[in-house]
Amino acid sequence: MKHRILQAGRLLPALEQRLAADYALHRLADEADPDAFLARHGADFAGLVTSAGGTGAPTALIGALPSLRVISSFGVGLDRIDLTAAHARGIAVGYTPDVLxxxxxxxxxxxxxxxxxxxxxxxxxxxxxxxxxxxxxxxxxxxxxxxxxxxxxxxxxxxxxxxxxxxxxxxxxxxxxxxxxxxxxxxxxxxxxxxxxxxxxxxxxxxxxxxxxxxxxxxxxxxxxxxxxxxxxxxxxxxxxxxxxxxxxxxxxxxxxxxxxxxxxxxxxxxxxxxxxLPHVASATHETRRAMAELVLANLQSFFATGRVAVVAPTA
Incomplete structure (x- = not known):
């Protein structure tokens, strides 16, 4: 069975397609009432894909996913991810440095x-x-x-x-x-x-x-x-x-x-x-966004194969 992944916020269409092909992906943005959806189905998800410049992974979202084991973030910023909460629960956090x-x-x-x-x-x-x-x-x-x-x-x-x-x-x-x-x-x-x-x-x-x-x-x-x-x-x-x-x-x-x-x-x-x-576009080139997307996928693939993400986010 495919691992169930929750997507918080919108990502590159090509990345969303790859995620949907490799995992049982659900986009939280498609829900009319995200909080109600999480209350009913939050325990179903082992992975979370998010972005540094978007939703991130705040305390409330992590708390609503009791089975969460890995977070893969599209971006280098970590300020919107509650690293303390993630590490306290042993949740692996991957991100996409260097390529941008x-x-x-x-x-x-x-x-x-x-x-x-x-x-x-x-x-x-x-x-x-x-x-x-x-x-x-x-x-x-x-x-x-x-x-x-x-x-x-x-x-x-x-x-x-x-x-x-x-x-x-x-x-x-x-x-x-x-x-x-x-x-x-x-x-x-x-x-x-x-x-x-x-x-x-x-x-x-x-x-x-x-x-x-x-x-x-x-x-x-x-x-x-x-x-x-x-x-x-x-x-x-x-x-x-x-x-x-x-x-x-x-x-x-x-x-x-x-x-x-x-x-x-x-x-x-x-x-x-x-x-x-500028509208927050510092990393917005075809080449860099493709490289970031590949790292998002690599972090998930590595975690589900070995228990460790490919690029580990620093501790809080």
Whole structure:
């Protein structure tokens, strides 16, 4: 018999098809009353497939699945998965790191270049006929040779730092402790990094420990010539403080792929020209999403064959 798998949230159609072919798959999103369905059938499922940017695996969902043995998450973020609850019950948790490093780093630089050189804003300027009417578009900020501060030097942070070498940027990073073997300077104080940086790229993990790590004081330290780029989690940045900083000119601009209450973006951000807004698409390329889907499947296949997922999520 096929193992029964619950799917929380929507996934790539190709991945859903593969899951349905290999397992007895049920999509929770198809239920008019998910809570009632879980109360009746929650004990039927041995596996849960979810996504880092979607439903995740919160405490209540894990609790509603008493037979759950494995969680396979599409994504690298773990802040929406209750790892403590999962590990307390011996539930294996797999995720999809590494395969998305390049694309997230590319997106970080796309945002950095866009907000500094004002490319999206310039595109709007041309489309509105303002160039043809004789108006002059303003100047941007040079990126090559600038100072790049990175908040979080994990796999993706290091990939971003290597990208910066191609732009002859001076790179420093902030993390709780220095990363062994990293060739870039470690800055123990986040405020000092913000004061030093021309561009501050945020790629730290989400969760309670980093909630509003980037707050008004950090933005003030970044200053009126500084730019913020966030490709981590929306919760890491105090969104209200960011809006205020952008409106007042406390910082020069921002490039955002993530938000506190996705998919809702603060109305105030939509009217600002000094912010570039993406719909959480940092890893959204055909190549990377296929690789992530393969890891989701590999984690399930490995678990049901050996009792261990292929890529084990770190403990809480």
């Amino acid at each position: 490093n390049d694309c997230v780093a590319d997106t970080a630089f796309a945002l950095l270049l866009d907000v500094a050189r004002r490319t999206a804003e310039a595109d709007r300027f041309v489309r509105a006929g303002r160039w043809a009417s004789g108006q002059v578009f303003g100047l941007g900020r040079k990126v090559s040779g600038a100072r790049l501060g990175i908040v979080g030097l994990g796999r993706i942070g290091q990939t971003i730092a290597r990208r910066a070498g191609g732009f002859d940027m001076d790179v420093r990073y902030h993390s709780r402790r220095a990363v062994a073997g990293a060739p870039w300077a470690h800055e123990p104080a986040l405020l000092e990094l913000a004061r030093w940086a021309d561009f501050l790229v945020v790629i730290t993990a989400g969760g309670t420990e980093t909630r509003h790590l980037i707050e008004a004081q950090v933005l003030q330290a970044l200053g009126p010539q500084g730019f913020l780029v966030n490709v981590s989690r929306g919760s890491v940045v105090d969104e209200a403080a960011l809006v205020q900083a952008l409106q007042s000119g406390a910082i020069a601009g921002a490039g955002l792929d993530v938000y506190q209450d996705e998919p809702r973006v603060p109305e105030a951000l939509l009217s600002l020209d000094n912010v570039v807004l």
